[in-house]
Amino acid sequence: MKKYAYFPGCSLEKMALSYHKSSLETTKALGVELEELDDWNCCGATTYFHLDEILANTLVARNLAIAEKEGLDFVAPCSACYKNAYFTNTYMKEDEDLAEHINFALEADDLQLEGNMTVHHLIDIFANEIGADGIKEKVSVPLEGLRIAPYYGCQIVRPRKNGEEVEAPEFFEEILTALGAEAVDYTNKTRCCGGSLLLTNRKAALDMIRILLYDAVQSGTDVIATACPLCQVNLEAYQTQVNEEFGTDFSVPVLYFTQLVGLALGIAPKKLGIGMELVSTLPVLSQFIAKEAR
Amino acid sequence: MADTITFSQEISNLMYAAHGSPLNNCIQCGTCSGTCPAVEFMDQTPRRLIGMINADLKEDVLDANTSWVCASCYHCTVRCPAKIDIAGAMYAVKRYSIWNKTYSDDLVGPVFSETFMKTIVRSGRSYEPILAPTYIFGFGAKEFFQEVQGATKMMLKGRIPVLPSKIKRLKNFQSMIKHIIPMGEEE
Numbered sequence: 001m002k003k004y005a006y007f008p009g010c011s012l013e014k015m016a017l018s019y020h021k022s023s024l025e026t027t028k029a030l031g032v033e034l035e036e037l038d039d040w041n042c043c044g045a046t047t048y049f050h051l052d053e054i055l056a057n058t059l060v061a062r063n064l065a066i067a068e069k070e071g072l073d074f075v076a077p078c079s080a081c082y083k084n085a086y087f088t089n090t091y092m093k094e095d096e097d098l099a100e101h102i103n104f105a106l107e108a109d110d111l112q113l114e115g116n117m118t119v120h121h122l123i124d125i126f127a128n129e130i131g132a133d134g135i136k137e138k139v140s141v142p143l144e145g146l147r148i149a150p151y152y153g154c155q156i157v158r159p160r161k162n163g164e165e166v167e168a169p170e171f172f173e174e175i176l177t178a179l180g181a182e183a184v185d186y187t188n189k190t191r192c193c194g195g196s197l198l199l200t201n202r203k204a205a206l207d208m209i210r211i212l213l214y215d216a217v218q219s220g221t222d223v224i225a226t227a228c229p230l231c232q233v234n235l236e237a238y239q240t241q242v243n244e245e246f247g248t249d250f251s252v253p254v255l256y257f258t259q260l261v262g263l264a265l266g267i268a269p270k271k272l273g274i275g276m277e278l279v280s281t282l283p284v285l286s287q288f289i290a291k292e293a294r
Numbered sequence: 295m296a297d298t299i300t301f302s303q304e305i306s307n308l309m310y311a312a313h314g315s316p317l318n319n320c321i322q323c324g325t326c327s328g329t330c331p332a333v334e335f336m337d338q339t340p341r342r343l344i345g346m347i348n349a350d351l352k353e354d355v356l357d358a359n360t361s362w363v364c365a366s367c368y369h370c371t372v373r374c375p376a377k378i379d380i381a382g383a384m385y386a387v388k389r390y391s392i393w394n395k396t397y398s399d400d401l402v403g404p405v406f407s408e409t410f411m412k413t414i415v416r417s418g419r420s421y422e423p424i425l426a427p428t429y430i431f432g433f434g435a436k437e438f439f440q441e442v443q444g445a446t447k448m449m450l451k452g453r454i455p456v457l458p459s460k461i462k463r464l465k466n467f468q469s470m471i472k473h474i475i476p477m478g479e480e481e
């Protein structure tokens with residue numbers, strides 16, 4: 001059983017608890033072990049990068065160094081954390097000068113970072129380590145007829161990490177079809193939702209969310225699947241506000257992909273944090289949930 | 295030579311760890327502006343902003359809301375034919391304006407960034423409710439009300455933490471930060 005150092009990130013502690021729970025449940029069921037990083041710190045999302053690049057990289061490096069000490073590869077379920085971790089790890093190898101600065105600071109916590117581990121987004125573990133076939137084998141409740149829109153958001157695919165496909169990725173669709181569901185094809189699957197603009201330029205952010213919701217709903221989506229706590233909150237929690245602002249009537253459930261994987265694996269909804277969402281998923285999911293578990 | 299450094303050089307220096315091509319490789323093709331999902335909310339398009347940086351139009355660059363409207367989605371960066379990291383340049387302009395305190399008062403972005411930062415230096419973890427009052431002043435009354443509604447709903451669903459958590463080795467963490475920038479007296 002392959003074991004990873006798991007960096008949940010701040011959002012998963014509470015706001016995205018359902019992502020946390022369902023990540024642990026589903027990986028366990030699929031034979032991958034996630035060991036939570038000891039004493040991790042916030043990686044700064046995109047916000048530290050507004051202030052100082054070296055500091056931002058140092059904060060990320062501390063988490064990486066803790067994983068390196070354990071000799072484990074690194075996995076993050078939050079796209080922003082993942083992007084930060086991926087690039088800091090890469091820069092440690094490519095940029096001696098930066099590495100020297102960072103290691104000097106890390107000494108304060110008795111840590112050192114070489115940058116020799118691999119850094120993954122959680123969805124990468126499903127898409128590549130376990131793979132669509134590996135998931136399919138374990139599906140006991142196929143999500144037949146469920147139309148799921150895979151929402152990649154930005155930071156999983158961008159910036160380009162290693163020359164991979166950034167304009168039309170397909171790995172999310174492959175996971176969804178392995179569950180027996182239908183992956184909705186819509187134009188804006190990698191268009192940005194506005195991110196933390198919600199806090200700083202609300203008008204722009206609400207408009208960006210509206211465009212995404214419209215596209216997904218227009219394409220016949222039952223539920224949107226995300227792979228990032230920030231994407232999930234932006235698309236779900238702000239639907240009411242989009243509706244108030246634009247006179248629309250969106251009410252589309254937004255789940256973490258791990259919750260959908262879990263359902264298909266026959267894991268009890270409660271263990272997957274289903275029921276914590278603001279837009280109810282019962283109308284679309286009830287057919288896949290045993291009566292007594294609803 | 296330190297006193298003859300141009301504005302465009304200063305911005306490039308603030309892109310220390312970004313590994314794109316030099317900004318003056320820009321061919322003004324407009325791909326970035328055409329790609330940007332937030333462009334209609336910017337007073338200068340990304341293409342124009344890069345052009346303005348290269349022309350050392352410091353005042354105009356800093357007056358533009360462009361860098362603060364940028365959502366850091368990197369769509370422009372992956373498409374730029376000249377391989378410029380435009381999103382990285384946006385960060386550099388933000389850094390410049392925070393460090394030089396040149397941002398205009400009606401922008402919420404800088405306040406948000408600084409508050410977020412202070413929270414993390416204090417606890418090692420981010421904590422959204424602490425930030426709320428600070429950035430919320432930037433909203434009008436209607437938006438404020440919507441924000442509170444949203445937060446209450448999340449709270450009822452148990453999705454907003456009541457107290458921030460702290461990391462265990464906080465002292466080490468803070469001293470690590472001081473190795474990089476001398477800031478933030480502990481309270």
Ligand code: SF4
Pocket residue numbers: 008009010011012041042043044045046078080081420
């Ligand atoms: S990116 Fe978000 S969730 Fe990840 S550690 Fe940073 S603030 Fe916390």
Ligand code: SF4
Pocket residue numbers: 079080152153154155156191192193194195196228230231232234365367
């Ligand atoms: S889609 Fe939105 S929340 Fe997701 S990574 Fe991009 S900006 Fe962040």
Ligand code: SF4
Pocket residue numbers: 319320321322323324325326327340341344373374375376377378380
């Ligand atoms: S896409 Fe690149 S080359 Fe084209 S205008 Fe933008 S920055 Fe310049």
Ligand code: SF4
Pocket residue numbers: 192326329330331332333340363364365366367368369370371380381384
């Ligand atoms: S990174 Fe910023 S400037 Fe570039 S496309 Fe995204 S929002 Fe626009």
